[in-house]
Amino acid sequence: MTVRTRSAVAALAIGALALTSACAEGNQGGPATSGGQSGGSSAPAEAYKPASITVGTAEDSKGPAIPPEGVVKGGTVTMIDRNDFAHLDPAQIYVNTEANFNLLIARSLTGYKRVAKGDYKLVGDLATDTGTPSDGGKTWTFTLKDGVKWQDGTPITSEDVKWSMERTFAPFVTQGPAYIQQWLTDVDYKKAYKGPYDGKRLSSIETPDDKTIVYKFTSPHADANYALAMGGYAIVPKAKDTKEKYDKEPFSSGPYIITSHVVDKTVDLERNPHWDPATDPIRGAYPDKWHLEFGLEPLQVTDRLLADSGADQKTFTFYSSTPPERLQQVLDDASLASRRMSSPSPYGNYYYFNLSRMKDAKIRQAVNHAWPSKQIQQVMGGPAAAALPTTILNENTTVGYQPYDLFGKTTKPEGDIEKAKALLKESSDPTPTIVYAYNQTPVQERVTVVIKNALEKAGIKVVAKALDRKTYYDSIGMVKNEFDLYWAGWGSDWPSGSTVLPVIFGPVADGTPNYSHLKDPALTAEMDKITAMTDIEAANAAWMALDKKIQETITPLVVAENRIATMLHGSKVGGAEIDPQQWIVQPNTIFVKP
Amino acid sequence: MIRFITRRTLGAAVTLVIIAAVTFFLFFAVPADPARLACGKVCPPELLEQARHNLGLDQPLFAQFLAWLTGIFTGRDYEGLGRCPAPCLGFSFVNRAPVWETILDRLPLTVSLTIGAATVFFTFGVATGVVAALRQGRPLDKIASVSSLIGASVQIYFAGTLALYYLVYKNHILRQPKYVPFTEDPVGWLSGLALPWVVLAIIFTANYTRMTRSTMVEQLGEDYVRTARAKGMPGRSVVMRFALRGTMIPIVTIFGVDLGTLIGGAIITEQTFGLQGLGQLSIRAVTNSDLPMLMATVLVAAGAIVVFNIIVDVMYAVIDPRVRLS
Numbered sequence: 002m003t004v005r006t007r008s009a010v011a012a013l014a015i016g017a018l019a020l021t022s023a024c025a026e027g028n029q030g031g032p033a034t035s036g037g038q039s040g041g042s043s044a045p046a047e048a049y050k051p052a053s054i055t056v057g058t059a060e061d062s063k064g065p066a067i068p069p070e071g072v073v074k075g076g077t078v079t080m081i082d083r084n085d086f087a088h089l090d091p092a093q094i095y096v097n098t099e100a101n102f103n104l105l106i107a108r109s110l111t112g113y114k115r116v117a118k119g120d121y122k123l124v125g126d127l128a129t130d131t132g133t134p135s136d137g138g139k140t141w142t143f144t145l146k147d148g149v150k151w152q153d154g155t156p157i158t159s160e161d162v163k164w165s166m167e168r169t170f171a172p173f174v175t176q177g178p179a180y181i182q183q184w185l186t187d188v189d190y191k192k193a194y195k196g197p198y199d200g201k202r203l204s205s206i207e208t209p210d211d212k213t214i215v216y217k218f219t220s221p222h223a224d225a226n227y228a229l230a231m232g233g234y235a236i237v238p239k240a241k242d243t244k245e246k247y248d249k250e251p252f253s254s255g256p257y258i259i260t261s262h263v264v265d266k267t268v269d270l271e272r273n274p275h276w277d278p279a280t281d282p283i284r285g286a287y288p289d290k291w292h293l294e295f296g297l298e299p300l301q302v303t304d305r306l307l308a309d310s311g312a313d314q315k316t317f318t319f320y321s322s323t324p325p326e327r328l329q330q331v332l333d334d335a336s337l338a339s340r341r342m343s344s345p346s347p348y349g350n351y352y353y354f355n356l357s358r359m360k361d362a363k364i365r366q367a368v369n370h371a372w373p374s375k376q377i378q379q380v381m382g383g384p385a386a387a388a389l390p391t392t393i394l395n396e397n398t399t400v401g402y403q404p405y406d407l408f409g410k411t412t413k414p415e416g417d418i419e420k421a422k423a424l425l426k427e428s429s430d431p432t433p434t435i436v437y438a439y440n441q442t443p444v445q446e447r448v449t450v451v452i453k454n455a456l457e458k459a460g461i462k463v464v465a466k467a468l469d470r471k472t473y474y475d476s477i478g479m480v481k482n483e484f485d486l487y488w489a490g491w492g493s494d495w496p497s498g499s500t501v502l503p504v505i506f507g508p509v510a511d512g513t514p515n516y517s518h519l520k521d522p523a524l525t526a527e528m529d530k531i532t533a534m535t536d537i538e539a540a541n542a543a544w545m546a547l548d549k550k551i552q553e554t555i556t557p558l559v560v561a562e563n564r565i566a567t568m569l570h571g572s573k574v575g576g577a578e579i580d581p582q583q584w585i586v587q588p589n590t591i592f593v594k595p
Numbered sequence: 596m597i598r599f600i601t602r603r604t605l606g607a608a609v610t611l612v613i614i615a616a617v618t619f620f621l622f623f624a625v626p627a628d629p630a631r632l633a634c635g636k637v638c639p640p641e642l643l644e645q646a647r648h649n650l651g652l653d654q655p656l657f658a659q660f661l662a663w664l665t666g667i668f669t670g671r672d673y674e675g676l677g678r679c680p681a682p683c684l685g686f687s688f689v690n691r692a693p694v695w696e697t698i699l700d701r702l703p704l705t706v707s708l709t710i711g712a713a714t715v716f717f718t719f720g721v722a723t724g725v726v727a728a729l730r731q732g733r734p735l736d737k738i739a740s741v742s743s744l745i746g747a748s749v750q751i752y753f754a755g756t757l758a759l760y761y762l763v764y765k766n767h768i769l770r771q772p773k774y775v776p777f778t779e780d781p782v783g784w785l786s787g788l789a790l791p792w793v794v795l796a797i798i799f800t801a802n803y804t805r806m807t808r809s810t811m812v813e814q815l816g817e818d819y820v821r822t823a824r825a826k827g828m829p830g831r832s833v834v835m836r837f838a839l840r841g842t843m844i845p846i847v848t849i850f851g852v853d854l855g856t857l858i859g860g861a862i863i864t865e866q867t868f869g870l871q872g873l874g875q876l877s878i879r880a881v882t883n884s885d886l887p888m889l890m891a892t893v894l895v896a897a898g899a900i901v902v903f904n905i906i907v908d909v910m911y912a913v914i915d916p917r918v919r920l921s
Contacts, residue, residue: 087689172642246677248691263700264690265879266871297869305771308764313771 051396052581054121054496056226056537057114057282062125062146065278066285067116069576069590076593077290078574079316081302085265085295090248091235092169093176097583098320100232104284105270105291105588106253107235110143110162110214111226112283115590119581123227124282127157127236127254131226138221138535145212150275151238152253159208164239167203171196173245177233178494184218184225198244223537227495256286268293287576287592299324303331306569309340315593317570317577320585325382331567332385342586343567344579345388347397348492349501350561353477353516359435359485363428364461365556366408368435368486371421373455375414377562380447388563389414393548394501395563397581398493401541405549410560421459434462438477438484441467478512488561489516496582497537498544503528506551517557524551596912603908607901612664614897615890619660622886629688629886649674650686684894685887689880694891697876702895704774705872708795708864709857711788715796717850720803725839727804728811739804746801755794755867762790772868791868795861799853803846810845814838843914851907852900859896 086099091107094100104112112126123131128143135142149157168174169182170190179190185205186193194203207215216225228234241252251259256278257270270291278286297305302321305313307330323331331337354365374389381387390396391406409417425431437452439445446467453463466484468476477487491514494500506519506528527547534540551557566584570577576590630647647653650673651662662671666683673679673686679693687694727739762769772790775783814820815838823833862874873892880888 172645175642245691264692264697265876266700296871296875298866301869304759304764308767310764310767311770 050119051402052119052121052398052496054113054123054400054582056131057122057124059125059130061114061122062128062130062282063279064281066114066282066589068285068287069592071575071594072285072287072592073575073594074287074592075289076315076595077292078288078591078593079312080291080293080319081297081305081316082293082295082319082321083297083299083302085268088176088248089251089259089262090174091165091177091233091237091251092171092174093248094232094235095177097232097585101319101580101583101585101587102268102293103232103235104255105257105286106251106255106259106273107232108149108157108254108281109230109232109235111230113230113582114282115587118578121582123230126230126281126283127162132229134223134225134535136221138223138225139218141216141218141222141225143214143216145214146280148277148280149254150277151241152258152273152275154275155238155240156211157236157238157254158211159214160211161236161238162214163203163206163208164197164242165236166206166234167194167197168237168242168244169196169233170194170203171198171244178228178231180228180231180494180500181216181225181234184220184222184228185216186219221533221535223535223540224495224497224499227497231494256281256284257291265295267295284589285576285592286589291588297321300326303327303569306340306571307331307337309572314571314573317574317586317591318568319588320568322566322568325386328382328386328567331569337569340569340572341567342570342577342579343385343565344581344584345397345565346563347395347582347584348490348563349393349395349505350488350490350563351393351505351516352486352488352559352561354557354559355482355485355487355516355518356520356555356557357480357518361429361433362554362556363424364430364433367421367424367428367459368456368461369408369556369559370417370424371456371459371461372408372410372559373416373451374410374562375416376451376455377448378414380444380451381562381564385567386565388565390560390563393505393552393558393560394498394545395493398496399498399541399545400496401538401545403542403545403549407549407552416455416459418455418459421461425460432460432462434464435485436464436466436483438466438468438482438487440470440473440488442470475512477516480509480511480518486559487516489514497541498548499532499540502544502547502551503532506557519555519557521555524555599912600905600909603905607905610901611894611898615664615894616660618890618893618897619663620656622890650688684891687885687888689883689885689888694888697888698873698891698895701871701873701876703776704870705858705861705865705874707774707777707784707788708791708861708870708872709854711792712795712799712857712861713850713854715792716799716803719796720800721807721846723800723804724807725811725834725842727808728815729834731812736808739808743801743804746797747805749797751794751798751861751863752867754797755791755864758790758794759868772870774870774872791861791864791870794867795857795864802849806849807842807846810842811838814841817841840914844911847907847910847914851903851910855900855903856896858899858903859892 084098086102088094088099089103091103094103108127110126110128111123111131113121114124116122125131125146127145127149129146132141132143134140145157145159145162151157166181169177172191172195182190185203195201205217207217209215218225222228236254237247238252243250253273256273256276258273259268260271261267261269272289276286299321302318303323304327306316306318307327331341359365378384378387378389389410391410392404394402396402396404409420425433437449439449449465453465456463474489476482477484477489491501491505505514506517506524507513507515509515509518509520531540531543531547534543566579568579568586573594575592575594577586578590579585580587630643630650630652651659654662663685666679666681668681670681671679671683679686682695683693684698685694687697690697723739727736730736763771769790770786773787775787777784820833820838823837859873861872862878865872865874866878873895877889877892879885880892
């Protein structure tokens with residue numbers, strides 16, 4: 002299992018959802034970066050249905066994609082956001098914004114097909130289905146579809162797929178996912194293999210013919226088909242591989258070709274004539290052209306989309322969420338209903354207890370009971386801006402999700418002070434003092450006051466320690482830090498607990514995401530056992546059960562409030578919706594109305 | 596005159612080298628490690644060393660500075676990154692491109708923004724100041740003084756946001772500010788930048804009005820103006836040929852500095868209107884810890900101020916014959 006250090010690339014400033022995939026949720030050190038309104042919105046919270054994700058069949062893997070209602074082909078759609086994409090080489094892609102854009106120009110063996118709103122299927126993208134496991138999940142075989150081609154019309158072969166994976170081992174690749182590489186070789190995969198450029202090939206990937214590709218892992222991995230759907234495992238043509246330079250000159254296997262890219266300013270796309278919709282169950286590719294503009298703050302994006310004038314009627318945003326200044330207006334205006342999208346974060350946000358210092362589980366449970374979730378929610382902007390999850394695993398990114406509420410967050414969201422007091426009486430220290438470290442942002446300052454007030458009512462003295470925003474993760478990432486409680490975020494790479502629990506409760510070392518320093522051999526053994534399970538459904542159920550067990554028996558964290566993103570799109574943009582798994586507007590269903 | 600310009604140009608070149616050296620050493624003194632930034636997230640020690648070597652960061656700091664300075668004239672090769680042609684001001688680890696390319700891309704917008712806004716604020720500022728001086732103590736003077744006070748107090752992010760909201764988003768009177776090259780579409784260039792010009796001009800005009808008014812009042816009381824009037828020269832000629840000429844010396848001085856500053860990047864204006872010029876580029880360089888880009892933008896800004904100072908010095912000689920004679 003991969004243990005990744007937190008990403009420094011996804012700075013999540015106010016109102017933007019530029020997030021990493023399985024990594025820390027930005028580096029702001031607090032979940033309330035978007036919601037800054039004290040008092041919150043008066044708009045009622047929308048009832049959200051968790052996303053449904055299932056594994057599709059070979060039939061589901063056939064193109065074309067299921068069109069959204071009222072779809073129209075043609076026209077030019079404009080996308081406006083703050084940041085350009087740091088990487089276009091799939092091997093270097095890990096953040097969701099880049100993976101999302103790359104859907105337009107790059108294809109993978111597998112991917113997610115939208116069946117209906119909130120209903121997704123894992124299907125074969127380049128492959129005819131989601132792969133066939135054998136040898137107890139150690140071997141996975143994929144067959145490429147007929148008619149899949151590169152932008153120059155040459156067919157995509159199994160050799161290209163193998164090459165694409167091999168090049169991710171090369172020294173210049175420093176950003177993408179590492180799961181498959183580790184499964185094929187070793188945890189320290191960069192030492193095990195240096196990439197294909199010196200002529201050495203990877204024997205654990207076999208290509209018996211042009212259409213068949215076989216991955217041979219060192220251990221069973223029942224969810225390899227999910228892992229291969231990550232943007233970082235999209236393909237690169239062997240014949241056009243320019244190593245480092247490929248990051249600036251990608252060769253398309255998707256429905257569009259980049260015709261112009263002015264870094265940090267604009268990207269323009271036109272149709273790839275060799276992309277065949279009949280081979281693609283995922284991408285609708287309805288507009289003829291795409292024009293992407295960068296450099297706009299979320300407030301500017303929101304104002305332009307609110308005005309909905311001229312060319313902005315055919316404009317949308319991938320990830321610029323409505324900032325606090327406009328949130329109430331956007332939520333309260335009934336005329337915006339058809340242009341408004343909302344979705345809770347698929348990321349896990351936690352206030353970790355430092356178990357090296359807070360050794361008594363009773364005190365940790367008391368903190369959980371006294372936690373002022375509702376008050377923090379108000380600071381973040383109210384129920385329309387923040388949800389109150391109760392589990393470690395996120396309901397939107399966990400297949401087989403089962404809710405539980407051990408600390409009464411649903412029944413007493415303002416905190417149960419009496420229950421906390423009772424637990425403290427039974428603990429080793431009925432009047433403990435805890436050091437709470439927080440990221441010094443205006444919103445976090447307010448959240449800290451709320452936490453301090455609530456815990457002190459229960460008899461817990463809180464010493465608040467402000468940390469610098471730029472070094473926040475470095476400070477809390479030190480094993481020998483001097484704090485008892487601090488926030489950090491994490492998200493899954495695919496909808497299963499396998500990329501969450503073994504990571505946030507993985508090895509304890511400086512800079513690793515096990516911020517609670519939970520070191521329990523029995524837990525590690527159980528996680529290893531579930532990881533090795535070949536029955537994916539049983540594994541998903543086991544992850545969910547383990548989630549509850551960890552909170553019940555160890556309580557290493559407080560599950561934090563979860564932001565809800567609200568975005569707008571132009572009135573002549575159709576098919577726009579936030580992907581609940583990626584928390585970003587997917588390009589696959591977008592179309593332009595005449 | 597040629598000797599004067601040559602001397603000033605050489606002085607400017609020395610100033611720029613000093614600025615470059617100070618910027619270089621200051622930026623490399625900050626704790627951010629360019630090699631780590633270039634290396635990426637999964638960066639084992641051997642890769643970090645390689646990145647350090649590729650960027651020349653394993654050399655002594657002075658050697659690095661010399662290499663950087665030489666690169667401006669000869670270009671540089673960055674191992675694993677490619678050739679950075681002259682004038683090479685460095686290689687951005689974030690954009691993975693020579694910084695000069697990016698600066699050249701952003702410069703036309705900033706120059707357009709500066710030229711347009713400067714034309715507006717210089718013309719209106721000086722004209723209003725002259726009128727206020729000639730109507731000293733009368734209602735027109737009072738209106739000009741109060742207006743300039745209000746204008747000087749308004750911040751761009753306030754005026755810009757209000758103007759955008761009412762003129763663009765709410766009432767659709769003006770189009771969304773956007774840069775279109777003049778050579779491609781002069782009308783689009785004008786209409787796309789009209790709003791930022793006007794907003795930027797509101798703030799700057801006030802300074803010019805106040806300064807023009809006070810200097811002009813002073814000039815109108817000078818002996819040579821009185822002499823001209825006594826000799827029977829028409830009032831209009833006295834103002835335009837004598838008083839205004841004397842007034843222009845301090846005005847041209849601040850105009851040169853303002854132009855240089857704006858070329859360096861009208862950061863808040865560009866940010867407010869979502870324009871991708873040098874100002875936005877500097878902000879992004881700071882937030883991304885993109886040191887080469889930041890150094891280059893600082894150098895361009897400093898260069899602009901130095902160049903406009905030379906132009907101002909030359910203008911002194913044009914405006915005031917005494918400078919030429921001295």
